[in-house]
Amino acid sequence: MTQAPAPVEAVIVAGGFGTRLLPLTARRPKHLLDVGGVPFLEHQIARLAAAGVQHVVLATSYHADMFEPVLGDGSRWGIRLSYVLEEVPLGTGGAIRNVAGALSPDPEGAVVILNGDVLSGHDLAGQLADFATPRDGRAVDVSLHLVEVADARAFGCVPTDAAGRVLDFVEKSENPVTRQINAGCYIFRRRVIDTIPTGREVSVERETFPGLVADGSLVVGFVDSAYWRDVGTPQALVDASVDVVLGVAPTPAVAAAPDGARIAVDAQVAPEAEVSGGSVVMAGAVIEAGASVLGSVVMTGAVIAADAIVRGSVVGPQARVGKAARVTGATLGDEAVIGDGAEVAEGERIDVGEHRG
Template identity: 30%
Template sequence: MKAVILAGGMGTRMRPLTYTTTKPMIPFLNKPVIDHIVTKLARQGFKEVILTTNYMPEVIEEYFGDGEKWGVEFKTVMEDEPLGTAGSVRNALHHLDETFAVIQGDNISEIDIAKLYKDHKKMGGLLTICLMEVKDVSLFGIAEMRDDEITAYKEKPEPEEVFSNLANTGIYIIEPEVLDMIPLSFYDFSKNLFPKMLKERKKICGSVTHSFWRDVGTPRDYMEATQYFLKGNNLLAPGAAVDGKVHKSVLGRDSRVSGELDSSVLFERVVVEKGAVVEESLIGSGTVVKKGAQIGPSCVIGDNVIIEEGAIVLSNSRIGPNITVGSHNKVGGLLVPDEFKDI
């Protein structure tokens, strides 16, 4: 079985972390998001994984190599310009000569994609969308079904347009002939392909999952998914050390906490000194939070930031890489170094 992972885009919603890496390579529970996806695909019997991207492909290629360590054949297909979700898959046409899965590169889930593949074959459609019941459909595409077949689809509906609570998870099983319906240009699954297929009465099926699924492409969703898997515990990578207070948090490799850490995530080599407090925040690699400093809640701090003694980073702030917040200063909002302002 083959799977395509969509990793295009610059991950702007996860800045400042994505100034220095690509979104699928952001650590989640101490290994890159995309590592979780590839590992799960391999365990479920997928043998070939194709990554489509247009941003920092070398970071992912260096990490995975040929995929042998994961038991898969790993390939990268580069877009010269953004092609949209469907367009990027069409761009990988030369690798897709059989039924294949499509997964978004910022999804963390417990969905059995191999089972979805089998269900797709039984239902006999050209394309199957994995659906999930949600309370707020405003941020999703929604589908209406008759038996197993999708009869209507609407992307991010207005309140008066809502006809279903079944949301698109961005996980698909697709027959290769569908690629012939996608032009060699920017083309989106939800906005372009699904409406086209329904209009032409091409069979799209739906499969409803009740497993955990989350798009971790925003800090809020990333943190909520982290807490789901922590289940009230802490997770410490090798070399991490604690001689302070840590609650419901993740510590990356060689991080050290002598202060207080609550419901937060530290990447590699982060130091939180005695008397410092970090609350419900995401802290990039190599950052130092000095004595008596305070961060959060709901902050995102980039790599190699220094929060000097007694400084305060107000809630909902984002601080870009390599910035120093001076001793006893109080900062808020967005702080970005000049070299990243035009990205």
């Protein structure tokens, strides 16, 4: 009697400290920051569920206690959601190995691995189908989602042969051997996870993948250049949120907003205020008369006072932008205060509780 294949499982590596996103991550993990109106991980979980994944394991560390109250047990996506704590930093590979006990023991099972800070619209179901297709009678050991970029000099490159087999992992170079780069979504054969060393920090990019290629394992690339963005910086977070609201970034988590903005039902927006350009205004936020919010994220309980202008920025929870103030391309931490008429310039970060102007 033929045994039914094990359900497809997934691991989301969500243990980073989010230092590139400070001050937004001073009080919460980056993976729960709002993108397009929902916590970022909801985009990833919804995409996994849509591709047929039935069990998702979150590998957590920083503020680990905050995940389950937000995401629950996975039932609203029709999946099972488990949580495994990483007590000391273990790197990407170490984090994957650390959750092995929460996965099915079937050695031939497929396990999708997602980096917890990448928003992607790529064909995950297609990658799973490609992973399940043998090459010359051999089962694929690992599949990597690859994207082609216009200029690969800032990235490590992943060259492949005509059959899609990964040939090497090449460090950053002024003369890249290919425009293909690692996009942060992998599919592991379950047995491969057990070969990752335990109890120490391991990088899949620098140690696991090159080691598998050197040992003759079948590592393939799945090239798909659909929407893809690393949301690891405040500006990238804003851009990703705008893309979700405007429908540029297709996601099963939320629909695009037909009027170009997503405003929580209990937010207060004055009729004379403007909220547009893919902006998100979260619960309890207040936008006063004459204020303009363009292409920005206004988080829970924040206040944009009368005649203020906020463009391309993140305004953290309970922060306040004073009357006729100007905030452009900036990041305001929790409870930050920008005084009346003050200006915050491109790239500035106002710390938690800091007063400016």
